[in-house]
Amino acid sequence: MFQDTPVVNGFSTDDIAKAKDFYANTLGFTVEENGGGILTLHFVNGGRTFVYPKPDHQPATFTIMNIMVEDIEQSVDALIAKGVTFEHYDGSHADEKGIVWGKKANQGPNIAWFKDPAGNILSVLED
Numbered sequence: 790m791f792q793d794t795p796v797v798n799g800f801s802t803d804d805i806a807k808a809k810d811f812y813a814n815t816l817g818f819t820v821e822e823n824g825g826g827i828l829t830l831h832f833v834n835g836g837r838t839f840v841y842p843k844p845d846h847q848p849a850t851f852t853i854m855n856i857m858v859e860d861i862e863q864s865v866d867a868l869i870a871k872g873v874t875f876e877h878y879d880g881s882h883a884d885e886k887g888i889v890w891g892k893k894a895n896q897g898p899n900i901a902w903f904k905d906p907a908g909n910i911l912s913v914l915e916d
Contacts, residue, residue: 799839800853800909803846807906812840815871816856848908861888861899861915868903868913876902876910 802808805826812830813820819831828840838854858864865875865886875887883889883901891897892915899915 795835797837797839799841800849801843801846802840802905802907802909803843804906805840805842808840811906815868815873846907848904849910852902852910852912854909854911855900855914856911857916858913859916861901861913862886864913865901873903876904878902 805828809820809822809828812818812828821829821831823829823839826842830838830840832838856864865888869875869886875883877883877887881889882894886901887903888899888901890899892899900912902910902912904910
């Protein structure tokens with residue numbers, strides 16, 4: 790039914806200005822400001838995501854965005870240099886930088902989780 794229909798997802802934040810700065814300047818996405826304080830994040834493959842203000846925002850307790858990268862260690866190092874802190878979850882066996890080397894353990898992809906300024910969980914995921 791919708792196989793040829795574009796889809797746009799979205800998530801909330803408690804501070805649009807901080808979100809705009811983070812997604813544009815820290816992560817390097819193209820960010821468009823729309824009416825009503827809504828941001829649109831534009832991705833290289835043509836995808837889009839809306840970021841909208843929500844006064845009673847509660848951070849997602851799951852990963853809202855996986856950013857596919859070719860070299861996870863290089864990407865993590867670059868984000869650390871920009872002030873991003875990586876998460877260390879119980880049982881994830883992350884290294885000191887926060888990278889879970891799933892491929893080496895034959896337990897899924899290499900991945901590292903971090904949060905945006907509103908506390909939403911994102912990851913870099915090695916493709």
